[in-house]
Structures are given as C-alpha cells and as structure tokens.
Amino acid sequence: MTGQVRLPETPAVLAVRRGVREWVAARGGPMPVVVGLSGGADSLALVAAAVVEAGDVTAIVVDHRLQDGSGEVAARAAEQARALGCVAAEVVAVEVGRDGGVEAAARVARYAALESVRGERPVLLGHTLDDQAETVLIGLARGSGGRSIQGMAAWNEPWGRPLLAVRRAQTRQLCADLGIEPWEDPHNLDPAYTRVRVRTEVLPLLEDVLGGGVAQALARTADQLRADGEVLDALTADLLRAATVGVDGRRGSDRPAGTTGNRGSGPGDSDRPALSIEILATAAPALRRRTIRAWLADQGIGGVLNAHLQAIDELVSNWRGQGGVAVAGGSRDHRLVVTRAHGTLTVRAQPRNDAT
Template sequence: MGRVSGSGPTPVPGRLPETAAVLAVRRGVREWVAGQGGRMPVVVGLSGGADSLALVAAAVVEAGDVTAVVVDHRLQDGSGEVARRAAAQALGLGCVDAVVVPVEVGREGGVEAAARAARYAALDAVRDGRPVLLGHTLDDQAETVLLGLGRGSGGRSIQGMAAWNAPWGRPLLGVRRAQTVRMCADLGIEPWDDPHNTDPGYTRVRVRAEVLPLLEDVLGGGVAQALARTADQLREDGAVLDALADELRHSATLPPAPGGLDDTERPRLSIEILLTAPAALRRRAVRAWLADLGVSGVKNAHLQAVDELVSGWRGQGGVAVGGGSRAHRLVVTREHGTLTVRAQPRIDAT
C-alpha cells in the first residue's frame, strides 16, 4: 500500500461550480449522507474513472473527511501509474488521504469476478470502520438488473444494488453516467478511460453498448430509469419477504444433531414447520439458514433441490451446497423430519 503526494492547491470545500451536473451529483451524496445520520469520515473506492472522481469531489464537500483508496489490480501495463495519477487527483480535490493498494487477482469465476473480489477485499481491509462509497450510477443499476433478468437468477438478482449494504454505500444510484462525465469536464479534471469498459469480450460491455441503447430506441426511452425503479420496488418487496422468512426460520430451527463427520454442531430445520409456509418463504428461510452456517452463493437450482427434500420427498439423496473443506463437502440431507447439514467426504479427497 502506498500514499501519493498531491500537487497544486487544495480546493476550498463548497467551492465547486454550480453546474447542473455538479448539483445532481452533490444532491445524490448529500441525500445519502443525511440518510446515514449526517456527515462522517468515509472511504471512496477510486478507479480514476469519471464516476468515482465525481463521487470523490462531491463527497469532499458533502460527507466529511474523505480518504480515497485506489486498488491497483495490475492486470494492464501501466496500471501503477494510472493508480498514482488517480490518487493525486483525489488529493487535489481535497481528500485528507489517498492510498494505492496493489492486489493479486486470481482466476476463480473468471477475471472479472476475481478482480471484483480482490477489490472489495482490499477496500474492506483498509477502511478502518468507515463506510466505503462506490461510484455505481443509475446506468450501472440498469445493467445489473437487465443482466440478472436475462440470466433468470431469481428475484434477488434483479433487486440490483442497494444504496447502503454495510459497509458499502452507493450514493449515485440516482445519477446518470453522463452527469458524472459532465461534472469532471466542469471541474477541469480528466478521468481515465478503462479499455475494459469498451471491450466487447465482457458481457456487461455489450449490454451497455448494444442492448440498452436498442431497448431505449425500441421502447421510446426511459428504459434505464424504469429498470432502476423495478430494482427499488423489488428491494422493498424483498425486505418484507426476508422478514417473514426470518420468522419462519426461527420457528423451524431445532438443536443440532450429533454425529457430524467434522464434529461441527449445526442447527436443523423442522420440515413440519417449513411445510406450513409457501415455497417462496421456505426457500428464503433455507438460504438464510445456510448463510448462518457459512454457506454463501447458493444457486436457485440448489434451493429448488433442497425444497424438494421438504415438499417432494421420494427418498432422494442430499443436496451439495458448497462450502466445507478440502476433505469434506457440505450436503443438506433429510433426517428424521428435519433438514440437516452434514459434512461428507469428497470423492477426490486425498
């Protein structure tokens, strides 16, 4: 991790030009800060692109002490210089600190997913209890919803991104990408154009450059805003369903069963109680139960298979749900009227 010295005078807080773009971005940050109880020190994840640079400039004025953190993924030649330049721009905009954090990006799940995982881990490691603000815009939200819809990943995936999902804050979800680009021009700062953002080898890039413009043309405009509204509505509905599912999960939870291969005690769920609820609530309750046991990223296909253990029992075997260790995998089984998670030996374990 390295710190970068700024150059030039530090802007006086509150002295940004009052253009339409600047006011729109500042309004987004101001409303987010007010929703969290008022001004506070924050970290901003800075890529050097227009969205995150505009966020930095607005946060300096609206949020309080701002530390910019630039994660250098080291996936492109010259990435270190790009990162140092972004950090220097952040200091010039009035940040109290700007740091560059180099990371190693793996390959699990593809380069895009691995880079995202490395970036979030790096930001979490240096935030020191502060919220981390990210520069996702309304356009990013629309792309996320459309990708989730196209992949058929279920209602949760098309809820999009939340403005606050501790420790991650997204104040610009009501701001268009064009407005952050315009704000940078209004401030006289040159953002970095990541070549990955125009590489058609990435699905999101094609959605951005081809699919959304076509939908805007066919449907007469307003598609991005409509997709973002859909995400907002689904998050509200999802919050109600999650609360009901939590009540179901607590009602159905039973003490652990003895005899696990790894000697780990895991709470079980009563099938009799689960059957009193609709399938949608059962699956949400099971997802939350598994998350409490450290099993994350459960796919809908897995949840459907687990629900078959509850409502369509035919003597079928358990459902592997990920997690576990190199020697054992975690499997949801039906035992004595309960759903139980067991550790079973991996076939390829040595």
C-alpha cells in the same frame, strides 16, 4: 480539509452533490469517509461532491496492475483527489488472482483492499443509475432470481453508493465543468466483456425500441424489488427462527435470543441445527425455499442451484422416501447431504462412496 475546490453550480454538479447530500443525511450527517477512486469520471465526480457534502474524504486508488502504466494512472488519480480537497489520497497495489475470471478476481481484490484500509469509515463507490440498470438487465437475462435483479443497494455496510440516482452523463459533465480529465479505462470499451456490450449495444437498442426511459425503469424495478425483498427477508428470518431445532431439542422460538444451535464439522455433524418439517410444511412454498437457502447459508453452504433447492424442498413438500440431496462443501472423504430424518431436515457429512 485541504485546498477544497469551489464547485460551480451547474446542473451536473448540483445533481451529483444532491445524491451525496441525501445519502449523507440518511446516515445521520457529515462523517469521515473513504472513496474508492479509479480515476474515471464517476469516482472523480463522487470525490468532488463528497469533499463538499460528506466531511473529511480519503481517496483510495486500487492499482490492479493488470495494464501497462497502471501505476502512473493510479498516481495521477491520487493527485487529482488531493487537488479536489481530499485530506489524504493513497494508492494500494494488489495481486489479482484468476478465480472466476479476471474481472471477478479484480473485484474481489479491490474490495479486500478497500476493506483493509477503511478502519471504521464507510466506503463510497461511484456506481451510477446506468450501472444499476446494467446490473438488473444482466441478472434478469441470466435468470438469477429476484435477489440478483434487486441491483445494488445505496447502503450495504460498509459500502455506500450515493450516485444510484445520477446518470453517467452527469458525472462526465461534472468533470468537464471542473476542467478535470478523467481516465478512460480501455476495459470499458472492450466487447469481450458482457457488461460492455450491454452498455454499448443492448441498452441503447432497448432505449430506441421502447422510446426511452429504460435505464430509469430498470433502476425503479430494482428499488421496488429491494423493498419487497426486505419484507421477505424479515419473514424468512421469523420462519427460520421458529423452525430451527438445535441439539438441545428446543426450537428456535424457545431458545435464548441469538442462538441457533451448534454447528459441527466432523462426520455425522449431529450437532448442526436442523429444521422442523412440521413447521416448514405449513409455510408458503416461496418462503419455505428462501428459509432453506438461509438455513444452509447460515452453515456456510452457499451456491445452491435452483434444481438442488427444489429437490431439498421436495423432502418437505413431496416426501416419497427419496434419498438426501448433496450440497456444496464437505471434504475430500465426505460430502454434505441434506437429509430428512425424525421429522427434521438435517445436513449430514457422509462418506462420498455412500452418499446419495
């Protein structure tokens, strides 16, 4: 390490260090890591603690080039990282598109940049308990389903989040304890962004009305739902494996491990894996719908609306001779349709003027 700063043993410093230490221990001990650094208090605190607790730390500052002077902000953050003891600090400039809005496009560009430079190292991100609470609350308000209100995981390879039990006030205090001046992103105060209003208006109101502890309660809820989700994911994988029928006519449980049938891409797609109606029909409805969603995702079909998922489920549970259900994907001339045929659910590519 280079010129590591000796950290004072203040409550804030110890809290942040504890979060990083426990995350590192759960991954098997010290290791080289990359830290995504914005220059804000959360990521600066993460860098300071990671240098002490994780091993060799490389800071990567992504310059989105969306604001005047962003290059100077990025260069200053890299300089601060080197002063804290990082073995390297690099600025990566990116082009931000417009798909899904500027905020979403910036996130896509940022993660792609971090992925491109990390090598085999995990990437640590400075999301805190407050970020987790905001994520859960927004997901809950949007009715996005159980997975969205599971929040962020501490480890979702290659992304690590050691500070999910640390409050934002503690990261700010660590910077103050070290005499570091973090960058204040003006976007974090712009009420045009939903998350900003949740942070500055909604959560404080809930804390006031409910007597405090709301952020911690939301984070606990995410942890509990994530644990439940892991069990459901395992059950879903078992049902998917049992119900999958490939072009060889054998079900998933009869085929060699690691094979789920071929995936076609042309009209007809007769070689796509299908699902046995008989096996699906015996499963609990919630598990059956999760399995259908996983089956579609395995074929590259995402973004399935709940209404479409319900309609597909009714091809199994409430069959009345209805036609297939169109899903995302396909081509200019053909669209993908989930149909029931010969005792299976199958994804077919049908001409758009003939698809139901």
